[in-house]
Amino acid sequence: xxxxxxxxxxxxxxxxxxxxxxxxxxxxxxxxxxxxxxxxxxxxxxxxxxxxxxxxxxxxxxxxxxxxxxxxxxxxxxxxxxxxxxxxxxxxxxxxxxxxxxxxxxxxxxxxxxxxxxxxxxxxxxxxxxxxxxxxxxxxxxxxxxxxxxxxxxxxxxxxxxxxxxxxxxxxxxxxxxxxxxxxxxxxxxxxxxxxxxxxxxxxxxxxxxxxxxxxxxxxxxxxxxxxxxxxxxxxxxxxxxxxxxxxxxxxxxxxxxxxxxxxxxxxxxxxxxxxxxxxxxxxxxxxxxxxxxxxxxxxxx
Numbered sequence: 308x309x310x311x312x313x314x315x316x317x318x319x320x321x322x323x324x325x326x327x328x329x330x331x332x333x334x335x336x337x338x339x340x341x342x343x344x345x346x347x348x349x350x351x352x353x354x355x356x357x358x359x360x361x362x363x364x365x366x367x368x369x370x371x372x373x374x375x376x377x378x379x380x381x382x383x384x385x386x387x388x389x390x391x392x393x394x395x396x397x398x399x400x401x402x403x404x405x406x407x408x409x410x411x412x413x414x415x416x417x418x419x420x421x422x423x424x425x426x427x428x429x430x431x432x433x434x435x436x437x438x439x440x441x442x443x444x445x446x447x448x449x450x451x452x453x454x455x456x457x458x459x460x461x462x463x464x465x466x467x468x469x470x471x472x473x474x475x476x477x478x479x480x481x482x483x484x485x486x487x488x489x490x491x492x493x494x495x496x497x498x499x500x501x502x503x504x505x506x507x508x509x510x511x512x513x514x515x516x517x518x519x520x521x522x523x524x525x526x527x528x529x530x531x532x533x534x535x536x537x538x539x540x541x542x543x544x545x546x547x548x549x550x551x552x553x554x555x556x557x558x559x560x561x562x563x564x565x566x567x568x569x570x571x572x573x574x575x576x577x578x579x580x581x582x583x584x585x586x587x588x589x590x591x592x593x594x595x596x597x598x599x600x601x602x603x604x605x606x607x608x609x
Contacts, residue, residue: 312336318343325350335359338531341366348373358382361532364389381405384532384539387412394419404428405538410435417442427451428538433458440465450474451562453552456481463488473497473556498555498592507587513597515568522586524608525566525600528576536576543581543607550604553591563591563601571598582608 310316310324312332318340321333325347333339334355341362344351348370356362357378364386367374379385380401387409390397394416402408403424410432413420417439425431426447433455436443440462448454449470456478459466463485471477472490476499482489498506510516510523517524527543528536535541541549541564553563566572572580584606591601 322347331355354378377401384534384542391415400424407539423447428540430540437461446470451552469493474554476500493556496557498590503588506590509593510587510590510600513593515597516600521588522584525583525585526569526572527566527581527583527605528572528574529579529581530576531578533579533581536578543583545607545609548604548606553601553603555591555601557592557594559594559599561601563603564605565599565601566605567599571595584608 308324308327310328310332312329313336316333316337321328321337321343330347330350331352334352336359339351339356339360344356344360344362344366353370353373354375357375359382362374362383367379367383367389376396377398380398382405385402385406390402390406390412399416399419400421403421405428408420408425408429413425413429413435422439422442423444426444428451431443431448431452436448436452436458445462445465446467449467451474454466454471454475459471459475459477459481468485468488469490473493476497477489477494482491482494494500507518511518529543530536533543535543541551543549549564551562551564554561565575566583566585567575569580585600585602586604589602589604591603593600
């Protein structure tokens with residue numbers, strides 16, 4: 308008998324056909340309860356359970372010798388208390404990259420975290436960066452953190468001027484003041500300096516999005532638990548608005564809040580596709596042959 312594992316199966320069906328089914332596919336594609344996983348712990352693929360199932364911290368704790376921890380760090384949302392409890396067992400390289408960490412938590416574990424990933428993947432205030440100026444990676448700070456001109460001026464000998472030119476938004480006065488340090492070719496190509504009418508024109512002319520006067524409708528592929536497919540910085544709940552610093556350059560694969568056509572969103576993440584609303588003024592760049600748009604802000608519609 309052949310089975311289509313991507314079609315939902317009841318746990319009773321799986322139980323009754325347990326000897327005919329492929330448990331790797333069951334562990335990957337079927338939505339399983341913790342009780343079910345517990346009952347079939349010797350059949351399931353724990354690597355896939357750790358990656359594709361949504362499991363609680365208590366369940367992880369109970370099965371700490373069975374789960375694949377590197378997958379847990381990347382694919383399960385962990386509280387800071389849980390990370391603290393297992394601080395000597397967790398891999399801080401992955402924790403620093405994939406989990407959402409508060410500045411207080413980073414400060415507490417400053418000798419364990421990976422400052423490169425923290426500088427790149429965590430949202431940091433200028434006050435915090437100033438406090439840990441000798442620990443942060445200034446290249447990543449210059450790229451991924453939104454910086455004020457006053458802060459850039461204060462740390463002009465630490466920031467990367469190439470990255471500042473390409474990724475930060477600068478006023479005309481600031482550009483004139485530091486024209487000998489900045490890379491003007493990146494500034495001229497950056498959509499940060501384009502007006503809303505230009506951005507609207509670029510979105511509308513793709514013919515791929517549902518466009519209105521001030522906004523357009525797009526889609527986003529996310530996990531079943533509504534977190535971003537990349538890390539746990541954002542959980543996309545209906546009706547909520549989310550904002551992020553974003554890359555306005557022509558680079559196709561970069562940072563920011565990404566939205567897609569419905570077809571491309573399904574390719575990016577097969578678990579859940581949601582509808583979102585984006586104001587034209589919040590567009591950062593149209594990329595991927597117009598099938599993807601990076602933006603600074605979006606509102607979840609469903």
